Amino acid sequence: MGAIRAKGKRFQADLRTPNGARLRPTFETHDEADHWLRLTQEKIRTGQDISLDVAQNTRAIAMNLRDLAEEVRNRHWRGCKSEDTLWIQARDVYRRLGASRSVREINENVIDDLIYQLERDGKSNGTINRRLAALSKMLKHGYRRGYISRMPVIERKRESEGRMRWLSYDEEQVLIAKFRELRQDQMADFIEVLIDTGLRTGELFKLCGRDVNAEERVVYLWDTKNGKSRSVPLTQRAMDALQRNHKIDSSLPLFAFTRHAFRHQWDLVKSLIGLDGDKEFVPHSLRHTCATRLVEKGIDLRVIQEFLGHRAIQTTIRYAKVVPKSLHAARDALELSDHGVTKRA
Structure with a gap:
């Protein structure tokens, strides 16, 4: 009724529900996958509603960077003073990484590639950090919603204080x-x-x-x-x-x-x-x-x-x-x- 398979360095649980829906969430460890599998099987055996699990799994699989950015904008940034600025940062991130790219693909290597692109285009460390902050907010939201199983490490660039100009x-x-x-x-x-x-x-x-x-x-x-x-x-x-x-x-x-x-x-x-x-x-x-x-x-x-x-x-x-x-x-x-x-x- 269920199985666990290695998928790269992670583990994917595979479970088909009585109504034919297939759940395949990915976890960092075999124990996490096994725990989820046993818990969901118990829900099915005791007749508990798993429609939320199905919906969440389906949405997590389909979630791409553009949809995630829009969800974060509506949930966290809408109406705040910096909404337009934050949206510009997030939009630049998903355009560079691919708007339709799955959120689950974002890892440290992908983030390093984003930093390389920004550096290649002559962006300052401060500008790069603003982009990384937007991406971090998106990924944290995705992690809390179950769209990703782990939060990638995002290392910010060191910023100098710069010259402070005043008038004589x-x-x-x-x-x-x-x-x-x-x-x-x-x-x-x-x-x-x-x-x-x-x-x-x-x-x-x-x-x-x-x-x-x-x-x-x-x-x-x-x-x-x-x-x-x-x-x-x-x-x-x-x-x-x-x-x-x-x-x-x-x-x-x-x-x-x-x-x-x-x-x-x-x-x-x-x-x-x-x-x-x-x-x-x-x-x-x-x-x-x-x-x-x-x-x-x-x-x-x-x-x-x-x-x-x-x-x-x-x-x-x-x-x-x-x-x-x-x-x-x-x-x-x-x-x-x-x-x-x-x-x-």
């Missing part, structure tokens, strides 16, 4: 002046707010008049990257910039231009001020500028973490590593401390 005060003045010279005053205001608050561009684009408390000089952010709302105090310059863009309808965003329009104008101004070849000179560098200036002023890292809305303190610590002044201050504090030891002349 001179660069800031030149940048803002050029925007105003081109009569892009609203975008110049946008930049001033980003520098003085450290907001992400996406957070500022969502900011409405009702989110600004002029009396307390603070903005309230309800929809943030880490999912936690926070309030950010405003400098007078940032407050003035927001008030210049205040709408009669407080439910409308303060800045009416699109992200595409801002990025287009940014790239134009970047070229005009002679920074066209600086790949790190991007809008997000304004957030880096705010963070590094706070570190330079000696603000406690925990305060900076809360101010910027970092989920982990490790993200904030990166700024302390790249601001020499803060390291020098630590040295000077030790030099000036009185430990009862006479300093050498």
Whole structure:
């Protein structure tokens, strides 16, 4: 009524049900296959319903990478902020490995081949890791649903922290002046707010008049990257910039231009001020500028973490590593401390 056969390095149980359906799940060990076979035979002998076993086995055999990606999207990613990005990652994975390829074929060798393809196409380690993360999510879902009998080992690529770019005060003045010279005053205001608050561009684009408390000089952010709302105090310059863009309808965003329009104008101004070849000179560098200036002023890292809305303190610590002044201050504090030891002349 049932049998177990070696299939490569794994073992396949083979069982035909009374109604003619054939179940052939694959297991890592002979004992696992034997356990499943005995359990299912007992269900049949005692008249228990095995329709779920049949359906699951049939679906597992038929499950391919594209169907798995779509199932993960609907089950885990639908409606989340990163849905489109995650789907792009997953879609690239199944297109490279084969959309109709069985999920059961995915092992370490197949994953190595995926990494090779991505490296051959010049993808960075960070990009490769994003693809591997999407594949890992898909396979974990498949493992929990019984589509695969084991979870392949996925080794991520090592990522460097990369260069962190921020603006000097001179660069800031030149940048803002050029925007105003081109009569892009609203975008110049946008930049001033980003520098003085450290907001992400996406957070500022969502900011409405009702989110600004002029009396307390603070903005309230309800929809943030880490999912936690926070309030950010405003400098007078940032407050003035927001008030210049205040709408009669407080439910409308303060800045009416699109992200595409801002990025287009940014790239134009970047070229005009002679920074066209600086790949790190991007809008997000304004957030880096705010963070590094706070570190330079000696603000406690925990305060900076809360101010910027970092989920982990490790993200904030990166700024302390790249601001020499803060390291020098630590040295000077030790030099000036009185430990009862006479300093050498």
